[in-house]
Amino acid sequence: MTINWKQEVEDRKEDLLNDLVELLKVKSEREDDKVTADAPFGPGPRDALLHMLAYGERDGFVVKNVDNYAGHIEYGDGDEILGIFGHMDVVPAGDGWDTDPYVPVIKDNKIYARGSSDDKGPSMAAYYGLKIIKELGLPVSKKIRFVVGSDEESTWKDMDYYFEHEEMPDFGFAPDAEFPIINGEKGNVSIAPHFESTNGGSYELRHFKAGLRPNMVPQDAIATIVTPSNEAATALKTAFEAYIAANPISGTADVIGEKVEIKLIGKSAHGANPQSGINAATYLAVFLQDFDFGGGAKNFIATASHVHLDVYGEKLGVAHDDEKMGKLTMNAGLFEFTAGEEGAYMNFNFRYPQGTDKETLAAGIEQSIGQYVAKLDVEEKHSGPHYVPMEDPLVSTLLAVYEEHTGEKGYEQIIGGGTYGRLLKRGVAFGAMFPGFTDTMHQANEFISLDDLFRAAVIYADAIYRLAR
Template sequence: MMKYEDQIRTYFDDPAKQRELVAAVCRLVSVRSVKGEAQPGMPFGEGPARALDEALKLCDELGFATRNHDGYVGTAELNDKDTILHILAHMDVVGEGKGWDTDPYGPVEKDGVLYGRGVADDKGPAVAALFAMKCVKDLGLPLSHSARMILGTDEESGSEDIAHYYATEPYAKYTFSPDADFPVINIEKGHYHPDFGSTWAKSEALPRVTELKGGFRTNVVPPEAQAFVAGMLVTDIGPHVEHVSRETEATFTLEAEEGGTRVLCAGKNAHAASPDGGNNAITALLTLLSHLQLADCGSTAAIKSMHQLFPHGDTRGKALGIAQADDLSGPLTLNLALMTLDETGFSAKFDVRFPICANEDNCRKACEASFAAHGIAVTGDGDMTSVHHTDANSPFVRTLLACYENYTGVKDARPLAIGGGTYVHDIPGGVAFGCELPGSDPRMHGPNERIPVADLVLSAQIFAQAIAELCG
C-alpha cells in the first residue's frame, strides 16, 4: 500500500464527491467546442473559447489560482510552490458526426456510464485530474512542489495552443496528459500525412466518374463517401453492389439523377490511429467503382490507381510499399482520410502513424515512388514528424506505473506504444497517462462516445496518488 492511499480512496468513495465530479464533466461537455473561425481573443473560434472559460470558472470554484493565456490555454495552480508537474488536457472536441443515440452535447448517465462528446476525449479526464488536485489540496497532503493543470483548446486540430504556451513558458520536470490509455504510454508513433493528387484534361467520354468526395478530418476514418457516375443507370451499377458490399462490409445506396447515378457509401468512423476499428468509406467506394466498365479517361485511371494503392482493408500500407513494424512500437498504420475528384483532377490525403524503425527511405521516399509509378504527385507538406519515446525505465514512468498497479491490482504493468499523438509528443520526457482502461471502448471520435463513471473515479484516485508522489 502506498502512503496516503487510504485517505485518497476514502475521499473518492464519497457518493457526493462522485456526483460532483459527474456534474462537472457534464457542465463542460454541454459546451460544443469544435474548432471554428478565429476571433479576437478566440484563436480557435467561439466554441473552444467558451469551453475554456467554463473550465476556468470550474477551477476557480475548486479553489485554484487560474490564468487565461491569450485564449490559447488556461492554467490552474495546485499551490504557490515551485511547479514540478504539468498535467495537459484539452477542452476542444472533434465534430459530433452522425449516428448518436443521445444528444452529444446533452450529456447523460445511463447504468453508470456517461455519454456525450468529450466525456472521454478529453473533458472527463481533465475533470478527473482537476478533482485529483482538489483531493490532494483538501486532504492537506504535504507537498514540496506544485502541479499545474494546463487546459488547451486546439489538441484535435494541430496543438497550436500548446506550442503558443511553451514558446514563452518552460517545460516542467514531469509532464503527463490524461488523454489516452492506462497504464502509461511512453511511445507515440511519428506522423506522415501528405497531400497528393493528379490532373487531366476534361473528357466527354461515357460512362465516367465526374465527382467523388469523402472524409472530413485527417485523423478520422471516413464514414461516408459519394460519387456521381455519368452515363450509367442504377440498373447498370446495381448488380455489382451486393458482391462489393459483402467484400467491404460497407453499405451502398444508388440514386438516379439526371445524366447518371449517384453512389452513396456508408462505412464506420474511428480514430485514424486505430483504423482497424473503422470501415473506410472512401476505399470501399473505390472498390465498387473499380468494378464498373468505365470509359478510358483521366478519372477512370485515377480511380484504378487509387484502388490499387489503397485497397480496402489495407491499413498497413502494403500496397503502397511502406508496411513495416518493430517490437517496441508495433506496426505502421494507414488511413486514407480525404479524397475529392472532379472533371479535371483529384486530391487526397492519408494519415500514417509510423514506428521507430521507419525513416525517410522506407516510408516517405518509398511512398512517393509508388505514387510516381501511377502519375500521382505529392502536392502539400510531405514531411515526416518524429517519433516520441520516453525511457520506460525512467523514475517518472516507474512512479506512474506503480500508482496504476496499486489502485488497479494489476501486476507488472508495461508501458504502451500508440499511433495517436497527444500533447506530450514534442515535450521531452512527457507521457500519456489514462484515462482509458484496458478492455474499455470509449468510442472516441465516433458516435455515442462514453466512459464509465467508475473509470473516472478510479482515474482520479490514481492521479491524486501520482501528484502526491511526484510533488511530495
C-alpha cells in the same frame, strides 16, 4: 499521513459528474470558417477552454488564459513544474449516434457524449485529483500546472502558441490514453497526394468526398457520377446494391436520369487504429474502378482503390515493423474530388515507429502511386517517435500507483496515437482507459464508464501527489 483517496473521490462524485456533464454540452469542434482573433480555432474550442478554466477560478486555483489558445490551472510552488495536459477540443461528431452527441446521456452506468472519453472525461478526472490535493491542503515541493489545450485533435497550434509565452514543465503526463501507461508513441505525419480534376471516359466523376479529419477513418463517402445513358445509370445502381450486399457496408444509390448519387456507409475509428474501422472511401473506390472513368478521375479512383485495406502501408511500399514500437499504420482519412475545380486530393496519415522517417515514406509512395499523382505534399511540421524508458522515475512512480490501486501488474505500452505527453522529453500518457475497455474514441456513441471515471480520479489524485511532494 494516510489518505483514503477512494473516499475523497466518493465524497465528490456528484460534483465531478455535474461538472463533466456541463463541459460535455459545449460543442467544441474546430471550425476554421468561424475563426476570429478571439476564437483562434472557432467558438467551440474557445468556449470549452473558458469553461474549464472557470472551474479552476471557482475552486480558488491560480488560473491563466493565454489568448484563448490554451491556459493553465496552477497549484503549489517549487523550482520544478509537474505538467498535466488535457484538451477540450473534440473531433466532429459525425453521423450514427443513438442520442444527441452534445446532450450527455447516462445509461447503463456510462455517460455518452462526444468528448466523454477523449478527452473531457479523463481531463475532469485528473482535475478532480488536483482539486482534492488542494482542498486537503497537502504539502507539495513542486509547482503543479494543469495545462488545458484546445487544438489537440488538429494541428497542436494551441501548444505552439502557449509555449511561446509560458515555460515548459519539467515532466508530466496527459490523461488521454490508457492505463497502465503509455511511455512510447509512434511518429505522426500526413502525406497528401494531389490529382488533376479532369475526366475523360464514358463515365464522369462529378464529385467524391469522404472523411472528417486525417485522424478518423471515414465512415461516410459520397459520389456523383454521370453515366452514358439512363440504362447505364440503372445498371450502376443495380451493381452497387449487389456490391454492398456482398461487403460489410451499407449505402444507397439514387438515379436521376443519367446521373447517380451514391452514399456508402462504413465504420469510423481512431486514425491510430485504422484496422478497427471500415473505410467508406476506399470501398466506394473499389466499386467505381470497374467503370470507364478517365483523366484525373481515373487516377483518383485508382489511388483510392490501391490503398483499400492497406492499413500497414504494404501496398504503398512503406511497411515497417520495429521490435519495440511495432508496425507502421496508415489511415486514408480525407478524400476530395470535384470535376473542374482545383484541390482534388487525399490525405494519408501515418503513425510510424523508429527506424523510418517521412522522407522514406514519401519516396515509397512516389514509387508506388507516382504515375497517378500530380504532386505529393508532405507535412512539414510533424512529430517523430517518442519514448521514455521504464527506469525513469516518472514511469516507475506512475506504474506503482496504478498497481497499488488496481492490484494489476503494470507494463509499458507504445501506441500510434499522439498525446500531449510527447510535448515533454519526460512526458507520458497515463489513463484514463483501463485494460479491456471498449474503445469508442472518434466514433459514434462515444462513452466512458462512470466506474472507470471515478477509479481514474482516485489514481490521478494519488499519482499527482506522489510526483509533486
